Amino acid sequence: MALTLELPDADATFELGRALGRVVPPGTVLLLRGPLGAGKTCLVQGVARGLGLPDSAGVRSPSYALMRVHEEGRMPLVHVDLYRLEDPDELAELGLEEWFDGDALIAVEWVDRFADAFTDQGIEIELCYRDGGSGRDITLAGTDASTRAAVETLRAELGLGGAAGGA
Numbered sequence: 001m002a003l004t005l006e007l008p009d010a011d012a013t014f015e016l017g018r019a020l021g022r023v024v025p026p027g028t029v030l031l032l033r034g035p036l037g038a039g040k041t042c043l044v045q046g047v048a049r050g051l052g053l054p055d056s057a058g059v060r061s062p063s064y065a066l067m068r069v070h071e072e073g074r075m076p077l078v079h080v081d082l083y084r085l086e087d088p089d090e091l092a093e094l095g096l097e098e099w100f101d102g103d104a105l106i107a108v109e110w111v112d113r114f115a116d117a118f119t120d121q122g123i124e125i126e127l128c129y130r131d132g133g134s135g136r137d138i139t140l141a142g143t144d145a146s147t148r149a150a151v152e153t154l155r156a157e158l159g160l161g162g163a164a165g166g167a
Helices: 012-022 040-050 089-093 111-118 146-157
Strands: 005-009 029-033 067-070 076-083 103-107 124-127 135-142
Touching: 005 012, 005 146, 012 029, 012 135, 012 146, 029 040, 040 103, 040 124, 067 135, 089 124, 103 111, 124 146, 135 146
Parallel strands: 029 103, 029 124, 076 103
Antiparallel strands: 005 135, 067 076, 124 135
16 A cells, blocks of 8 residues: 655655665665655655664765665665666666665666666655645555565554555
8 A cells, every 4th residue: 555645844755764764674676756856865865864874974866976885774775866867778787787686775766767677676656746835745655565565664663554644
């Protein structure tokens, strides 16, 4: 069951990411979608803190580097930004596939640019601007039993019980 939340500001986005980072199992892929400035990188920064990465890890958008690996937490965090890629061959050149089927958490921003390469393998996360421009809405949905369980664990971590969504 998908989890939909209203996030009033960047701090709430970061804190949701931190909670997510505490509950995701190794090998999870976060499939991040949303317009520029919607909070994808902010969420991943929170995930990094939830994994135990220190502030000094410097998690930031890998827009120009395309992929950054942080190994200071309870599992490696592979942070990928596909915004600047245009060709599927460029995706293959990143070497991202070596991280799949391992113990890393892979966070892929702009996954919609190469959606066919990431079908049915993670937690789909959609961030969008709230009507009126204040805050964001976020929806998280697992694509398999393991990631659906992670979303339900997050729901419990947030104290939302069995509700279909929350605010």
